[in-house]
Amino acid sequence: MKALIETIVQPLVDYPEEVQVTVEETDEKIRYHLTVNENDVGKVIGKNGRIAKAIRTVVHAASSDINKKIFVDIM
Numbered sequence: 436m437k438a439l440i441e442t443i444v445q446p447l448v449d450y451p452e453e454v455q456v457t458v459e460e461t462d463e464k465i466r467y468h469l470t471v472n473e474n475d476v477g478k479v480i481g482k483n484g485r486i487a488k489a490i491r492t493v494v495h496a497a498s499s500d501i502n503k504k505i506f507v508d509i510m
Contacts, residue, residue: 439497440467440507443490448475464504467494471509479509 437456445451450472459466469490471479480487491507498505 436465436467436494436498440469440490440494443493444469444471444479447478447486448472449478450475460503462503464506465498465501466506466508469507469509476509 437458440456441454444454448454448471453470453472453475455470457468457470459468469479478486479490481489487507487509494507495505
């Protein structure tokens with residue numbers, strides 16, 4: 436899943452080498468922390484959060500066989 440998020444985000448940003456995804460997993464949830472350059476945050480979030488919502492939708496769909504809640508945080 437980490438690689439999927441990186442693959443989606445890197446073409447969107449000006450500084451793809453600064454894209455980092457960290458994973459925090461507990462018994463009931465998995466949280467992905469996406470960190471990008473401060474100049475690229477707007478590009479990842481998009482107008483009215485549309486790109487961020489699309490990223491979350493794709494990640495949720497790809498992890499539908501996992502019985503845990505999935506969260507993607509953009510920092």
